[in-house]
Amino acid sequence: MTSVERMNATKFDLVPDPRGGAMAIAPRTGRIIQPGEVLLRTAALTTSLVPKWKGKRCDWCCRRREELKACSRCKNTFYCDSDCQAISWKSHHRKLCGILAKGFHFSASYLGQSTEQKTNSDLLLNLYGSLLLHDEGRLSGKASESQREILDVELLQENALMCFWALGPLQLGQSRPSPALPKGLPSGHLATLNAAWSRFDNNNFVLHNISSLEPEAGAYAHGIFPLASRCFNHSCVPNAWPAFMLQDKTAWIEIRALDFIKEGQEITIPYLDPALPLIERRNRLQQAYGFICDCPRCMIEGRMAHPSGPVPNESLLQEELISYALPQLRIHDLRTTLELLKSLPRHLWSIRNPDFIKHLTETFENQSHDGPYEDAWRSGKALLALCLILYPRYHPLTGRLSISSLSMVYITLSRLLCTGTRESLLECSSRREHGVPLVAAPCLHFGFCRVILTSRWC
Numbered sequence: 426m427t428s429v430e431r432m433n434a435t436k437f438d439l440v441p442d443p444r445g446g447a448m449a450i451a452p453r454t455g456r457i458i459q460p461g462e463v464l465l466r467t468a469a470l471t472t473s474l475v476p477k478w479k480g481k482r483c484d485w486c487c488r489r490r491e492e493l494k495a496c497s498r499c500k501n502t503f504y505c506d507s508d509c510q511a512i513s514w515k516s517h518h519r520k521l522c523g524i525l526a527k528g529f530h531f532s533a534s535y536l537g538q539s540t541e542q543k544t545n546s547d548l549l550l551n552l553y554g555s556l557l558l559h560d561e562g563r564l565s566g567k568a569s570e571s572q573r574e575i576l577d578v579e580l581l582q583e584n585a586l587m588c589f590w591a592l593g594p595l596q597l598g599q600s601r602p603s604p605a606l607p608k609g610l611p612s613g614h615l616a617t618l619n620a621a622w623s624r625f626d627n628n629n630f631v632l633h634n635i636s637s638l639e640p641e642a643g644a645y646a647h648g649i650f651p652l653a654s655r656c657f658n659h660s661c662v663p664n665a666w667p668a669f670m671l672q673d674k675t676a677w678i679e680i681r682a683l684d685f686i687k688e689g690q691e692i693t694i695p696y697l698d699p700a701l702p703l704i705e706r707r708n709r710l711q712q713a714y715g716f717i718c719d720c721p722r723c724m725i726e727g728r729m730a731h732p733s734g735p736v737p738n739e740s741l742l743q744e745e746l747i748s749y750a751l752p753q754l755r756i757h758d759l760r761t762t763l764e765l766l767k768s769l770p771r772h773l774w775s776i777r778n779p780d781f782i783k784h785l786t787e788t789f790e791n792q793s794h795d796g797p798y799e800d801a802w803r804s805g806k807a808l809l810a811l812c813l814i815l816y817p818r819y820h821p822l823t824g825r826l827s828i829s830s831l832s833m834v835y836i837t838l839s840r841l842l843c844t845g846t847r848e849s850l851l852e853c854s855s856r857r858e859h860g861v862p863l864v865a866a867p868c869l870h871f872g873f874c875r876v877i878l879t880s881r882w883c
Contacts, residue, residue: 436464437692439576439656446593447576449656449692458686460819464665465653465680470585471517471555472632472648472676473547476540485509485516486674487632487646499525509674517554524550524607534605544647546604548629552621552649553606553614560586563617581652588651594623601626627713628654632669632676650678653694659714660693661706661722662762663817667694683817684761700815702779704731725766732778739781743807746776750810765814776811785811 436458442448451458458464474482482489484502486509493503494510499522504510510518529535535546556563575581581588603622606615630650634643653667657680664684670677686692697709703726710718736742750765775781789808792801812820 435467435578435582436462437578437656439578439581441576442658446658447656448658451686451688451690451692453688455688457688458682460682460684462682463679464682464692465656466677467582467650467652468585469648469650469676469678470589471548471551472646473544473551474646475644476543478645479503482645483509485513486671487676488671489645496522498522501525501530505674512674515558517551517558520554520557521550527607529607532605532607534608538605542604545626545629546606548625548647548649549604549618549622550606552625553610553618555586556617556621563590578652578656581655585651588655589621589624589649592624592628592651592654594620625649625654630654630667630669630678646676648676648678653678653680657692657694659696659710659718660720661695661699661718662720663693663695663699664690665692665694666820683819699817700782700812702732702777703727721763722766725763726777729769729774729777732775732781736775736778736781736784739784742773742776742781743785743804745773746810747803747806749773750813751806760818762814762817769814776814782811782815 436452437449438452439447440450449464472487474484474487478489480493480503482503483493483505485504488505490505493505494507496502496504496510496518502513502518502522502525504513514522529550535543538546575587575591581591603619606618610618628649628651629647630653631644632646632648634645648669657665664686665680665682668679668681670679680692680694682692696714697706699706699722701709703723707717707723710716749770750760785804785808789801789804792798792804
């Protein structure tokens with residue numbers, strides 16, 4: 426078995442969804458899926474770098490490199506080495522090199538787009554190259570219609586292009602205009618590419634650095650992962666989440682369990698940030714995916730007043746928030762997101778105000794870097810308490826707070842109290858004890874180690 430074959434893994438069943446389409450459920454094997462367990466690991470069909478990373482990351486494996494080799498012909502793609510270049514050539518670049526050499530990336534149609542549109546242009550173009558090499562019959566209209574009812578996960582895993590075409594297209598009016606493409610492509614090919622765009626406009630994933638305090642700022646590529654798109658529905662209280670790995674010269678997605686999942690229970694992931702206000706979540710989901718979310722969390726929040734306006738007595742609100750959601754720093758004593766929201770006192774409803782979340786985040790970030798660190802510990806606990814209400818309790822990214830950042834403050838305070846020496850946060854964060862980054866030590870106390878140590882350092 427090759428390393429790539431070992432990387433592919435699935436631990437779920439795909440069954441018909443009564444609401445339409447399909448859904449993933451925990452297999453009926455008599456065991457409960459544990460938090461942190463990998464449910465799916467599959468390679469990208471294709472990826473494209475965010476423009477600011479062009480020339481800084483490999484156009485095939487997406488890894489960041491100090492020195493990259495440009496394609497000698499088109500001068501538009503950059504690779505780690507000849508191996509990545511050869512794989513890309515066989516995957517799609519052989520059909521795109523001549524097109525890119527004519528200056529598509531310097532055309533007005535391409536340059537006039539937003540960053541997201543440019544990334545999607547490259548993604549659609551890479552998919553086009555793959556179709557020319559591996560599925561030309563579809564471009565010429567000779568391919569048969571896909572079987573959307575296919576539920577064989579192994580079959581879909583083995584044939585990524587077949588899985589891609591099994592995705593449901595957005596209806597007319599839902600899909601955004603197709604991103605710019607080079608001029609002169611055959612009209613029949615353009616029709617197929619429009620059909621492809623209607624499938625991945627709302628199905629591609631943003632690859633990002635899990636350790637970034639700003640997930641959007643940590644984005645480095647977009648990718649098409651057809652099997653993940655095919656299998657997992659959305660929930661604002663997901664029991665799984667997508668993580669990304671760069672390994673074996675390939676970009677991979679892993680769907681990891683966030684909580685205990687019983688056999689037969691549906692496995693869901695978040696399509697957007699669960700910390701967004703209810704109205705914004707519903708609007709985005711309806712515009713991008715064509716449905717109104719009616720998950721348990723949305724139903725609970727729908728009965729609460731929409732948070733708006735200034736937050737009164739923010740200091741008192743922080744203390745009450747800590748007392749309510751974080752009575753002890755032990756994960757097993759913490760309630761679930763739904764339990765916390767269901768019994769959330771009326772006077773704490775304003776914690777869902779985006780302005781409060783933003784201000785509390787900025788306060789903690791400033792204090793954790795510049796001090797006073799005693800105040801950072803208090804604002805960090807308040808932010809952690811807030812995130813435990815807005816995110817599943819085993820979620821590795823709690824909003825813009827990284828647990829390890831709070832840990833650095835914890836360690837700094839401990840050293841101040843025990844030794845009286847003011848060691849810098851940077852010095853603390855770079856040390857290791859028993860081979861484990863020192864900043865992870867308090868995570869063991871929190872009980873987050875299973876998820877944190879398998880995500881932040883992967």
